[in-house]
Amino acid sequence: MSTDVDGILRRTALFDAHLALGGRMVPFGGFDMPVQYAGILKEHDAVRKRAGLFDLSHMGQFELRGASVGEWADALTINKVATMKPGQARYNVFTNERGGAHDDVIFYRLADERWLLVVNAANADKMWAHVGAERSGDVQLTDLRGERALIAIQGPRSVEWLQPFVGVELAPMKYYACAEAAVRGSRTPAVIARTGYTGEDGFELFLPASDAVAVWDTLLSEYRAHGLEPCGLGARDVLRLEAGMPLYGHEMDEEITPLQAGLAWAIKFDKPAFRGKAALEAQRDGGDFSRIAGLSMQGRVPARAGYPVLLDGAPVGEIRSGSWGPSVQKNIATALVSAPAATAGTRLAVEVRGTAHVASVEPLPFYRRPKI
Amino acid sequence: MAETLPAGLLYSKEHEWVKVDGDLATVGITDYAQSSLGDIVYVELPRKGAELEQFKSIGVVESVKAVSDLFTPVGGEVTEINDAIEGDPAVVNRDPYGAGWLYKVKLGDHSQTGELLNADQYQQVVSES
Numbered sequence: 126m127s128t129d130v131d132g133i134l135r136r137t138a139l140f141d142a143h144l145a146l147g148g149r150m151v152p153f154g155g156f157d158m159p160v161q162y163a164g165i166l167k168e169h170d171a172v173r174k175r176a177g178l179f180d181l182s183h184m185g186q187f188e189l190r191g192a193s194v195g196e197w198a199d200a201l202t203i204n205k206v207a208t209m210k211p212g213q214a215r216y217n218v219f220t221n222e223r224g225g226a227h228d229d230v231i232f233y234r235l236a237d238e239r240w241l242l243v244v245n246a247a248n249a250d251k252m253w254a255h256v257g258a259e260r261s262g263d264v265q266l267t268d269l270r271g272e273r274a275l276i277a278i279q280g281p282r283s284v285e286w287l288q289p290f291v292g293v294e295l296a297p298m299k300y301y302a303c304a305e306a307a308v309r310g311s312r313t314p315a316v317i318a319r320t321g322y323t324g325e326d327g328f329e330l331f332l333p334a335s336d337a338v339a340v341w342d343t344l345l346s347e348y349r350a351h352g353l354e355p356c357g358l359g360a361r362d363v364l365r366l367e368a369g370m371p372l373y374g375h376e377m378d379e380e381i382t383p384l385q386a387g388l389a390w391a392i393k394f395d396k397p398a399f400r401g402k403a404a405l406e407a408q409r410d411g412g413d414f415s416r417i418a419g420l421s422m423q424g425r426v427p428a429r430a431g432y433p434v435l436l437d438g439a440p441v442g443e444i445r446s447g448s449w450g451p452s453v454q455k456n457i458a459t460a461l462v463s464a465p466a467a468t469a470g471t472r473l474a475v476e477v478r479g480t481a482h483v484a485s486v487e488p489l490p491f492y493r494r495p496k497i
Numbered sequence: 498m499a500e501t502l503p504a505g506l507l508y509s510k511e512h513e514w515v516k517v518d519g520d521l522a523t524v525g526i527t528d529y530a531q532s533s534l535g536d537i538v539y540v541e542l543p544r545k546g547a548e549l550e551q552f553k554s555i556g557v558v559e560s561v562k563a564v565s566d567l568f569t570p571v572g573g574e575v576t577e578i579n580d581a582i583e584g585d586p587a588v589v590n591r592d593p594y595g596a597g598w599l600y601k602v603k604l605g606d607h608s609q610t611g612e613l614l615n616a617d618q619y620q621q622v623v624s625e626s
Binding site for chain 2: 160161164165363425427448449451
């Protein structure tokens with residue numbers, strides 16, 4: 126999809142660093158990315174107890190400029206954009222006319238008329254075409270792919286370990302705040318945001334690709350002995366599933382709406398108009414739509430994407446994501462199921478290689494980080 | 498992955514090992530296999546008494562993220578399965594040639610072992626993967 130014309134996987138600026146660390150590389154979103162280094166369980170454990178370092182440079186970064194960016198984006202997405210203040214980040218979803226999702230994204234408002242938009246790697250080509258086709262008013266779009274890297278540090282030690290290297294006070298930053306500041310090892314200021322996809326405290330650093338290796342190596346050489354682990358996409362997926370966060374293509378896609386994905390909190394029906402609003406209102410008012418439910422499996426058999434889900438022997442949907450959940454010590458999954466089957470406490474069955482295994486519906490998230 | 502392979506075992510191209518002792522064959526997956534799979538969270542084994550056919554898929558090994566078929570390097574009747582694995586699948590990661598063995602088969606046909614690889618031949622398979 127987003128490989129280059131020869132079908133060759135793209136590499137991030139940290140590719141050689143991944144190989145040197147023993148990363149096992151797999152194709153993801155058109156990039157050759159590390160799925161794991163030491164092992165998913167060890168990396169997961171580091172993020173929950175200390176901190177992990179992630180290369181997320183495959184994600185698409187677009188710069189948006191202009192006085193009308195907020196209004197423009199408000200018409201294409203479910204959440205509110207124009208009301209954001211500089212220094213704020215906000216989760217959002219670009220929708221189609223049917224209310225389905227083009228992509229789930231984060232807007233970062235860096236200044237009154239300057240924004241960073243981060244999109245999923247697998248959707249980056251589609252989203253670049255989409256925002257380009259919808260461009261209006263004084264909105265200027267710049268594709269930063271290839272120029273920018275993204276390094277995330279995630280876990281309870283993130284503030285302590287990142288602070289010596291950045292020129293902004295991290296502790297007072299709120300969840301989903303962002304700032305532009307110097308990072309040691311980086312020649313240009315980076316965007317530093319208290320965002321992430323693991324269910325832990327942490328930060329994401331958006332910086333020039335040419336500075337990525339220096340920042341990555343500095344953090345690892347300083348803290349690896351203290352338990353900072355390089356983490357791959359495998360651990361990231363397990364962490365986000367435990368934290369109940371949707372993954373595009375699994376819990377949400379062009380046909381699965383944000384309402385079905387459990388993102389009602391992000392849909393601002395009080396906005397006068399936005400793409401897909403009528404479809405989402407109709408779905409909400411009808412009420413009887415299939416939706417994403419959290420499942421916990423009884424027994425040791427993991428549920429995997431695509432497995433059929435049954436209620437009283439009748440098919441009611443399918444698994445969309447599934448994994449062992451190390452933080453909860455059981456197999457967990459999400460399933461897209463009919464409304465009656467999605468009520469917490471409902472006893473369902475998951476068909477695994479022809480055999481039914483008992484699962485029960487559990488409210489998301491499976492894991493919530495302990496509050497200090 | 499340049500570790501030396503245990504002596505006295507036979508191997509399959511699908512990364513299982515077999516230890517033959519008279520009519521009885523003990524089967525497991527190789528260190529290379531466990532390392533490639535990553536953290537193992539579930540192993541589905543054939544039932545005791547099941548008749549296995551050589552090289553057929555007879556179960557699965559699941560790591561945190563992936564499901565892989567398990568092929569049997571030898572055919573015959575399953576006489577025993579390793580009960581320790583159900584409660585502690587990671588034993589296959591920790592000790593693939595020892596406590597992490599999977600099942601034992603009463604060999605139906607000894608000539609089947611002629612289809613398997615010795616350590617040198619298997620090392621070659623691994624170095625080419």
